[in-house]
Amino acid sequence: MLVREELKGAIEAILFARAEAIHVEEIARITGVSREDAQIIMTELAQEYNERKSGIEIVSSETGFVMCTRPEYHEYVKEASSPQVTRLSQAALETLAIIAYRQPITRAEVEAVRGVRADRALQSLQKRGLIEEVGKKSAPGRPVMYGTTGEFLKLFGLTSLQDLPPALEEEVHNG
Amino acid sequence: MLVREELKGAIEAILFARAEAIHVEEIARITGVSREDAQIIMTELAQEYNERKSGIEIVSSETGFVMCTRPEYHEYVKEASSPQVTRLSQAALETLAIIAYRQPITRAEVEAVRGVRADRALQSLQKRGLIEEVGKKSAPGRPVMYGTTGEFLKLFGLTSLQDLPPALEEEVHNG
Amino acid sequence: MSYSVKLEIYEGPLDLLLKLIEQNRVDIYDIPIATITDQYLDSLEELAEVDLELLADFLLVAATLINIKTRMLLPRPRVDETMEEEEDPRQDLVNRLVEYRSFKALAQALEQRYEGVLPRVYFRDPQELEPQVELHATLAQLVRSFRNVWIEREETEIPVKIPEGDVDIREQMQVIEEWCSKRRRGLKLQDLFVGAVSRREALVLFMALLELIRQGRVRAAQDEPFGPILISKTWSRENVG
Numbered sequence: 154m155l156v157r158e159e160l161k162g163a164i165e166a167i168l169f170a171r172a173e174a175i176h177v178e179e180i181a182r183i184t185g186v187s188r189e190d191a192q193i194i195m196t197e198l199a200q201e202y203n204e205r206k207s208g209i210e211i212v213s214s215e216t217g218f219v220m221c222t223r224p225e226y227h228e229y230v231k232e233a234s235s236p237q238v239t240r241l242s243q244a245a246l247e248t249l250a251i252i253a254y255r256q257p258i259t260r261a262e263v264e265a266v267r268g269v270r271a272d273r274a275l276q277s278l279q280k281r282g283l284i285e286e287v288g289k290k291s292a293p294g295r296p297v298m299y300g301t302t303g304e305f306l307k308l309f310g311l312t313s314l315q316d317l318p319p320a321l322e323e324e325v326h327n328g
Numbered sequence: 329m330l331v332r333e334e335l336k337g338a339i340e341a342i343l344f345a346r347a348e349a350i351h352v353e354e355i356a357r358i359t360g361v362s363r364e365d366a367q368i369i370m371t372e373l374a375q376e377y378n379e380r381k382s383g384i385e386i387v388s389s390e391t392g393f394v395m396c397t398r399p400e401y402h403e404y405v406k407e408a409s410s411p412q413v414t415r416l417s418q419a420a421l422e423t424l425a426i427i428a429y430r431q432p433i434t435r436a437e438v439e440a441v442r443g444v445r446a447d448r449a450l451q452s453l454q455k456r457g458l459i460e461e462v463g464k465k466s467a468p469g470r471p472v473m474y475g476t477t478g479e480f481l482k483l484f485g486l487t488s489l490q491d492l493p494p495a496l497e498e499e500v501h502n503g
Numbered sequence: 504m505s506y507s508v509k510l511e512i513y514e515g516p517l518d519l520l521l522k523l524i525e526q527n528r529v530d531i532y533d534i535p536i537a538t539i540t541d542q543y544l545d546s547l548e549e550l551a552e553v554d555l556e557l558l559a560d561f562l563l564v565a566a567t568l569i570n571i572k573t574r575m576l577l578p579r580p581r582v583d584e585t586m587e588e589e590e591d592p593r594q595d596l597v598n599r600l601v602e603y604r605s606f607k608a609l610a611q612a613l614e615q616r617y618e619g620v621l622p623r624v625y626f627r628d629p630q631e632l633e634p635q636v637e638l639h640a641t642l643a644q645l646v647r648s649f650r651n652v653w654i655e656r657e658e659t660e661i662p663v664k665i666p667e668g669d670v671d672i673r674e675q676m677q678v679i680e681e682w683c684s685k686r687r688r689g690l691k692l693q694d695l696f697v698g699a700v701s702r703r704e705a706l707v708l709f710m711a712l713l714e715l716i717r718q719g720r721v722r723a724a725q726d727e728p729f730g731p732i733l734i735s736k737t738w739s740r741e742n743v744g
Contacts, residue, residue: 173626175408221624230345268563270560320605425652
C-alpha cells in the first residue's frame with residue numbers, strides 16, 4: 154500500500170506516460186486503492202496543478218483524466234512544437250467537422266450535407282486515424298457509421314467531444 | 329516579459345508537450361529570456377519536482393532538458409501502458425512445439441527436425457521465458473538441452489505437460 | 504454579368520452556390536433564384552476541367568436550381584384558406600445551404616485550433632516504454648505446428664547418405680512388420696517416424712520400409728492424390744498359413 158505522497162506520484166507518472174485519458178477506475182486498479190480514494194487524490198492533484206499555475210493541467214472528461222498543457226501557455230507550446238507537416242485538405246476538414254458534430258454518421262449522410270462524394274475524404278481521414286468505423290446503421294444495406302477517434306481529439310487539442318467549438322446560430326435556428 | 333511564475337509555467341508546458349530533449353537556448357529563445365535566466369529557472373523547476381517527489385522528473389542531458397517519469401514509479405507506468413498483443417512467429421511456434429513434445433532436446437535436434445537453423449527462434453523463446461536450459465546432453469560437446477517452462481504452461485492454459493494433447497495418433501496408441 | 508470560375512477550387516456545388524450568394528451580397532434566405540441560377544450555369548461551362556464524378560454532383564444541383572426557377576415563374580395557385588402559407592420552393596435548398604455553411608464555419612474553427620491560431624491545449628505522445636506485451640497463442644496452434652513440422656520432416660529428409668554400419672535395418676524391418684500387423688487398416692507413413700529421435704534412425708526406418716516393400720512383405724498405398732500414404736502388411740498365403 155502506498156502512502157499518500159507516493160500515490161500522488163504514481164498517479165502523476167501514470168497520467169504523464171499514458172498521454173491519453175485514463176479512467177479513475179483504471180487508476181484505482183493500477184495503484185491498488187479504492188475508486189473513491191483514487192478520485193479524491195486525482196481531484197487534489199488537479200487542484201495543486203491549478204494553484205501552482207503549472208504549465209501542465211489535469212482535466213477530467215467523460216473518458217477520464219488527462220494531462221495536457223494549460224491553455225494560457227499555448228503560444229509558447231506552439232512555438233516549441235514541431236510544425237504540423239501535413240495539412241488537411243478543405244474537403245477532409247469539412248468532412249471531419251460533419252462527422253465530429255453528427256456522429257455516428259454514414260457516408261451517405263455526410264454526402265447529403267456536402268453535396269459531393271465523400272469516399273476519398275473518408276478514406277484519407279481513416280488512414281490518418283482521425284475517424285473510425287463505429288458500427289453499422291440498422292437501415293437497408295446496413296451502411297457503416299463513422300465516428301471520431303482519440304487521435305482526433307489530440308490533434309485538435311480537445312480533451313473531449315464536449316470541447317468542440319459550439320455549433321453556430323443557424324443550427325440553433327433550425328433546431 | 330513573463331514574470332517568474334509564468335515563465336516556469338511556460339517552460340513546464342513546453343517540456344511537457346515536447347516529449348524529447350530541448351536545449352536551454354531554445355527555451356530562452358521561445359520565452360524571450362536570457363540563456364542564464366532560462367538555465368536558472370530550469371534548475372529550480374527540476375528541483376521542485378524532486379522535492380515534491382513528483383511522478384514526473386526533469387532531467388538534463390547533453391541534448392538538453394527532458395521531462396520523463398520518475399524511475400521509482402516505473403512499475404505503475406508499465407502497468408498503465410496499454411498492452412500490446414503479439415503472436416509467436418511460425419518459426420518460434422514450431423520450435424516451441426518440437427521442444428514441448430520432445431523435451432529435453434538440443435538445438436541440433438530441433439534443427440534436424442525443422443531442417444533450418446533454430447538459434448534465433450530459441451533465443452526469442454528463451455527471452456519470452458517460454459523455454460529454458462534444462463541440462464546438458466551427455467554427448468560430444470555436451471550440448472545444452474531445452475525444455476518448456478511454467479510460463480509456457482500458463483500461456484497455453486495447461487496445468488502440467490501431461491495435459492498436452494496427443495499430437496499424433498501414435499502417441500495415443502503408445503500411451 | 505457572368506462569373507467565370509474554376510470549379511476545382513470549389514468543394515462542391517453547395518460551396519459554389521454559397522460563393523455566388525456571397526459575391527452577389529444577397530440574403531441566403533431570399534436568394535434571387537433567376538440570377539444565381541444563370542451564374543451557376545455559366546460556371547458550369549468550365550466543367551470540362553472537372554472529373555465526371557464531380558460533374559454529376561454539380562449537375563444535380565443545377566437541375567434543382569432550374570426546377571426552383573421554373574416553379575417560381577409559374578403563376579402561384581390560389582391559396583386555399585384552410586391551407587397554411589404555401590411553402591417557398593427555395594426552402595429546401597436554403598436549408599441545405601445554411602446547414603452546409605455552418606459546417607464550413609465549424610471546419611474553419613477546427614482548422615484554427617489545429618494550426619494553433621486559437622488557444623488550445625497540447626498533449627504529448629505516449630512515453631516510449633518497453634511495451635507490456637501480451638502474448639497470444641492457442642494450444643491448437645501448437646499442436647498443428649508440431650504436426651506440420653513433423654510431417655514435413657519426412658518430406659524434406661529424403662536419405663542422401665547411406666547410413667553407417669551401426670544401424671540394423673533388419674531389426675527395423677521387424678519393428679515395422681510388427682506395427683503393421685497390429686493395425687489392420689494400416690499405418691500412416693509419417694507416423695512411422697514419430698519415434699525416431701535422430702535423422703539416422705528415421706533414415707534406417709525408411710530404408711527398412713523400402714526393403715519390405717521391395718520384398719513384397721508390406722505395401723504402401725495412397726487412396727487419393729496428396730492423401731496419406733498407408734503402410735500395411737501384405738497378407739500373402741504363407742503369412743496366413
